[in-house]
Amino acid sequence: MRNVRLIARLDVKAPNLVKGIQLEGLRKMGNPNEFALRYYEQGVDEIFYADIVASLYERNSLLDIIERTTSDVFVPITVGGGIRSVEDVGAALRAGADKVSINTAAIKNPGIISDVARRFGSQCMVLSIQAKHHGNHWEAFYDNGREHSGLDAIEWAKRGEDLGAGEIILTSVDREGTAKGFDINLINSVTDRVSIPVIASGGMGKLEDINLVINEAHADAVAMAHVLHYNHLTIGDVRNHCKNAKIPVRQYSKEEDVA
């Protein structure tokens, strides 16, 4: 059995959690640490932080947010945005992240994927692909969906795997923040092509959206933002839905605090 992971995605423009539509029109949502703790208490499987500004100054603020998160959240934390070198990865891990996700730097220098995998292990190296539908294929974008890479997103996913990525977070820029459901064709095309885990991101609007992305697109994990941040759904709602829909997930029950 392979249990589907339920991941809360927190886009950060330090010091705030923000949420946009198709990665634009950002709205301030509040303190990211409070959101992370709320999701942890709901039984989230992982936390995914993405720094959507990623200047040097903001990156340091993001590392502060990560450090604070590790004091009350005891599930894996991935951090992405603005990671340009093996040294940046080391700094993120020292702050308490378990994995890093890399998009822009990998497009500009694919060798960073191998370097990070060799130094910290492939399980630490998450390739972030922001795909936009374009004619009859999907193109990988960078800088939060603003810049064309010219790369075919599906081929880029395969190349990323070959270079040593341990996981892919695949965001449909078209669906992101729209709550219209995941881009099933995109996600299925990637899961068909690679044998590493794929996290589906962008578009989750209602519980039933999970069924298609797992059963038909074969995603290994789902990242949720909008539906959680606006309190439309809790992680518990999603987990119960999965159980009822026979989608294997971690069983979670809130226990007394051990500390």
Next chain:
Amino acid sequence: MSSVIIVDYGMGNIKSVLRGIEQVGAKATLSADPDVIYRADHLILPGVGAFDDGMVGLERYGLVEPILRFSKSGKPLMGICLGMQMLLDKSEEHGEHQGLGLIPGVVEEIPRVSNGVVRKIPHIGWSALKQVDGGCDWKDGYLSHTKIGDFVYFVHSYMAVPIHKLHLLSQCEYQGLSINAAIKRDNITGFQFHPEKSGEVGLKILKEFINS
């Protein structure tokens, strides 16, 4: 208050282990000092990454000998993830490499295909802990308050395979394959999963460790 030394040899995210130990009420210190490591009350060997890098890291800091000496003291030693795998004799990751040899066995790649099942590697995610027939009793180790079927977080591409079944403490099932989740020999315990990343279930395990 118990004090725990976490071996700091440059491999991966040890901050989380430190925070986990603090959360359950012990003092935790990172150290690469052979003397501090040898004199620890409780010792944790953490680590993520490649096996040979891990052993090279331990050797560079001169920590192999102090860890071996500590293990003979009877005081609690816990290896996590790569730290667990290094407890064994050797690994086949990127060529053959010698481990610490504290628990007889080898580290092998998780088979991508077996019994007709094609599985995703790395194994990333939450899996349920099971007991092992003929293995160690949970009552005697850090799983004495863990329930069969409790979920913990794994992330790995290689797996520890002890020679003797009696050193198996727990297994999980991953796409038709039994993976050794916890191994134990006397005062030495290894967890393939990350107790510090496994929510309340994992914190409970850390709590038992510091109280041992």
